[in-house]
Amino acid sequence: MVGFARISNELVCDGVPLSAIALAEGTPLYVYSAATLRSRYLGIDAAFGAYPHTLHYALKANSTLALARLLRSLGSAADANSIWEIEVARKAGFQPSEIVFTGVGKSTAELECGVALGLKAINVESAGELARIEAIAQRTGRTARVAIRINPDIDAKSHPHISTGLKINKFGVPLDTARELFATVPARRALKLVAIHVHVGSQITTLDPLRHAAALIARLSDEVARVGVMLEYLDLGGGLGISYDGRDVPSAAAYAAALVAEVRRTGLPIVVEPGRTIAGPAGVLVARVIDLKPRTAESDFAVIDAGMTELLRPALYGAFHRIEPVKPRDTPEQTYEVVGPVCESSDVVGRDRRLSRLELDDLVAIFDAGAYGAAMASNYNRRPLPAEVLVDEGRWKVIRRRQTTDDMLALETDD
Ligand SMILES: *Cc1c(COP(=O)(O)O)cnc(C)c1O
Numbered sequence: 001m002v003g004f005a006r007i008s009n010e011l012v013c014d015g016v017p018l019s020a021i022a023l024a025e026g027t028p029l030y031v032y033s034a035a036t037l038r039s040r041y042l043g044i045d046a047a048f049g050a051y052p053h054t055l056h057y058a059l060k061a062n063s064t065l066a067l068a069r070l071l072r073s074l075g076s077a078a079d080a081n082s083i084w085e086i087e088v089a090r091k092a093g094f095q096p097s098e099i100v101f102t103g104v105g106k107s108t109a110e111l112e113c114g115v116a117l118g119l120k121a122i123n124v125e126s127a128g129e130l131a132r133i134e135a136i137a138q139r140t141g142r143t144a145r146v147a148i149r150i151n152p153d154i155d156a157k158s159h160p161h162i163s164t165g166l167k168i169n170k171f172g173v174p175l176d177t178a179r180e181l182f183a184t185v186p187a188r189r190a191l192k193l194v195a196i197h198v199h200v201g202s203q204i205t206t207l208d209p210l211r212h213a214a215a216l217i218a219r220l221s222d223e224v225a226r227v228g229v230m231l232e233y234l235d236l237g238g239g240l241g242i243s244y245d246g247r248d249v250p251s252a253a254a255y256a257a258a259l260v261a262e263v264r265r266t267g268l269p270i271v272v273e274p275g276r277t278i279a280g281p282a283g284v285l286v287a288r289v290i291d292l293k294p295r296t297a298e299s300d301f302a303v304i305d306a307g308m309t310e311l312l313r314p315a316l317y318g319a320f321h322r323i324e325p326v327k328p329r330d331t332p333e334q335t336y337e338v339v340g341p342v343c344e345s346s347d348v349v350g351r352d353r354r355l356s357r358l359e360l361d362d363l364v365a366i367f368d369a370g371a372y373g374a375a376m377a378s379n380y381n382r383r384p385l386p387a388e389v390l391v392d393e394g395r396w397k398v399i400r401r402r403q404t405t406d407d408m409l410a411l412e413t414d415d
Contacts, residue, residue, distance in 0.1 A: 058275030199237025283370025307340015
């Protein structure tokens with residue numbers, strides 16, 4: 001039994017009852033399925049088939065060390081969004097040549113580190129950043145491998161907070177600027193332009209924006225070939241969405257076929273940077289009901305011990321996550337406003353949910369929380385970061401222990 005399923009009505013992860021893990025480790029608690037993580041990674045990898053490709057898992061979705069290691073063991077490379085993600089990637093075993101470094105604002109210290117490491121590429125977000133990288137490379141006697149991130153002015157039709165490909169978004173270099181930069185790189189000896197990069201957003205559920213971005217990058221690769229630059233690959237970013245609510249999303253096969261169709265004639269290998277589609281479905285957040293009270297004539301509040309501090313997405317984007325009791329009662333469904341314990345009215349995990357009757361101390365599972373869940377957790381209200389557990393082949397282990405108050409205070413002085 002692989003992934004999250006029910007055995008005689010009780011929710012299990014790779015065969016292990018979530019209630020058993022919660023009993024041992026307490027709540028709130030992230031539980032990941034190693035089998036799901038593997039199958040999500042291998043599914044995309046297989047979808048590209050024989051076409052030359054590398055998956056650079058986007059660490060920002062979830063960079064808990066054990067998960068990063070597991071993905072690396074499957075052959076994944078890495079996409080890092082800060083020098084600290086690069087440090088974690090290195091600890092997980094990724095070589096500099098397996099890491100691309102993205103990020104709309106990289107400090108001088110981060111760029112110095114990135115150039116010194118000799119990363120596969122620094123994905124450059126502005127003419128100024130390219131000049132700073134060049135200066136660092138010249139000063140240190142290195143050649144910096146760079147990709148230029150294009151802002152394609154494409155609407156990813158995702159949530160405005162996670163769309164990155166429109167001109168009004170802060171990401172990337174507009175086309176005309178990119179063309180000017182392409183013309184300059186052949187003469188800039190400290191820079192090696194290895195790729196063109198695009199990433200139009202996250203949780204993209206139609207292929208058109210991804211297809212258009214890929215087509216644009218393929219056309220631009222023709223243009224740079226004409227000025228004598230031989231690219232090594234095309235980096236088409238991440239962004240493939242997952243189904244949080246059961247609605248259809250593009251399959252890995254359809255996704256890969258769409259990208260390969262646009263790029264094949266260039267003969268260049270494809271790099272993609274999937275995050276959510278790999279880690280999202282591999283994790284649930286397990287929480288306990290800690291209070292129940294009437295709300296309206298039709299609904300009750302169910303207060304749980306996880307909220308925006310453990311899973312920010314509902315409060316941040318109005319994101320939907322399926323919620324189910326771990327052991328549902330055999331009662332008619334009723335309507336609950338499932339809320340967190342944090343002192344913010346936006347701390348609502350699920351609105352108007354139809355669930356079988358809940359009682360105090362019941363466990364609920366919040367699905368598809370493996371990406372942008374634990375990674376976005378915070379200490380607001382001095383709430384400790386939750387524990388994380390990985391289930392693999394019927395055994396489970398804590399891959400991140402629950403934070404303690406002493407862990408938090410270890411950074412502080414009061415004298
Ligand atoms: C966030 C991000 C990704 C991953 O996006 P997903 O939607 O999780 O696949 C990939 N590339 C870049 C540059 C990003 O910023």
